[in-house]
Amino acid sequence: MSPARGVAAWVLVALVGSLLPSTTATGAERPGAGGASATPAERVATRRVEDATRRKIVLDWNGPGGRQVRSTPVPGIGTLKLVCKPRNTMVKLTPYDRSAETQMWLAKHEDKAGPAVAVKNVRVYRWADADDDGRGGTGRSAHEGLNQATPVENYSSGFMHGVVSQRPGRHQPTAGAARTPSTSLEINWYWNGFHHPRQYRSCRIAATLQTVTDTSIGVDWHGDADGLAGPSRQVTPLDGLGDLELTCSPDHGDGGRQDVLLRTEDREATLYYERIEGEGAVDDHVETDTLEHDPVLGAVPPVTLPENGMLRLWWTAHGRTRRFVLSSYYVVNDAEHPHLNLCEVAAAEF
Structure with missing residues (x-):
């Protein structure tokens, strides 16, 4: 399915959902039996796809029965938990190591008087930044709620895509550290009847996680000294396409360089990408574009990394397409406190 069709399909689901009754309990509010009859193998399946571990986990219940919580490993990082209860809906991440800097970036799509x-x-x-003494920080887990209101609304649907990544805490250098492979996420949810008797309630959350276990794409450094001493550019060969070049460098007086590109000999190569930043209407916060191969550069032109946001990238070369989701956070302009400058960029295939 193309990106445009995916968004269109979600808008249609949201529109249909908005027409469902919310004040009376009727059969129309109850889901079909297909989800409830799924076998355990259909609910949780693991398979290998081009050296990637791909896992799908589905939480699906209808009426008074069924599990309202399901969990799955995020390889090398921790566990992901899906929760759908009439009083609590969330996606929860619990890393194995709280002393590391663990991040779950999500582009969350839902209806808020229109696609948002x-x-x-x-x-x-444990360490919010290089000046933190490590006695605060977060708890052992963090989560993103799915409901827009409290109490949880009667009906909701939406989807999100993202990436889970990890690096050493912000109190120490990280440029030369071994990288844990990042994991991509695709999650969609639907519930109905939460304001009605139990027999009319239903919920389904489906999550797909993909991890290329022998490859970790990203650039991390904490403080200008770390960024200047360690690698601020990573080149990753992509079988059948070319080389993915990811750069996030400190400011040497010119602002540094923060971008990603595909270097390839295929002059027909292209890139379609989405740039997602901030919060609000999709039209205002999702930028899309298509780039063609530059024969002088010998690459599909670079895309500037968001300072605090995400990219989804579809590179096509030599008749193949590979897709990546990327999270990006960097600060390179704090001249007064250069030890607080940092770069944390991670990407994973989806």
Whole structure:
């Protein structure tokens, strides 16, 4: 499915959902039996796709029965928990190591008087920055709620895509540290009847996680000294396409360089991308564009990384397309406190 069709499909689901009755309990509010009859193998399946571990987990209940919580590993990082209860809906991340800087970036799409998106960074950490003494930070887990109101609204639907990544805490250098592979996420949810008797309530949350376990794409550094001493550019060969070049460098007086590109010999190569920043109407916060190969550069032109946001990238070369979701947060302009400058960029295939 193309990105445009995916958004259109969600808008249609949201529109249909908005027409459902919210004040009377009727059969129209109850889901079909297909989700409830799914086998355990259909609910949780793991398979290998081009050296990637791909896992799908589905929470699906209808009426008084069914599990309202399901969990799955995020390889090398922690566990992801889906929760859908009439009084509580969320996606929760619990890392194995709270002393690391763990982030779950999400582009959350839902209906708010029209298609809306919000970029969320769900963090678990002990050190907020290089000046932190480590006695505060977050708890062992962090979450993103799915409901827009309290109490939880009668009906809701939406989807989000994102990436989970991890690096050493912000109190220490990280440029030369071994990287844990990042994991991409695609999550959609639907519930109905939460303001009605139990027999009319239903919920379904489906999550797909993909991890390329032998590759970790990203650039991290904490403080200008770390960024200047360690690698601020990463080159990752993409089988069948070319080389993915990711750069996030400190400010050497010129603002540094923060971008991503595909270097390839294929002159027909293209990139379609989405740039997602901030929160509000999709039309205002999701920028899309298509770039063609530059024969002089020998690459599809670079895309500037968001200072605090996400990219989704579809590179096509040599007849193949590979898709990535990328999170990006960097500060390179604090001349008074250069030790607080940092770059944390991670990408994963989806």
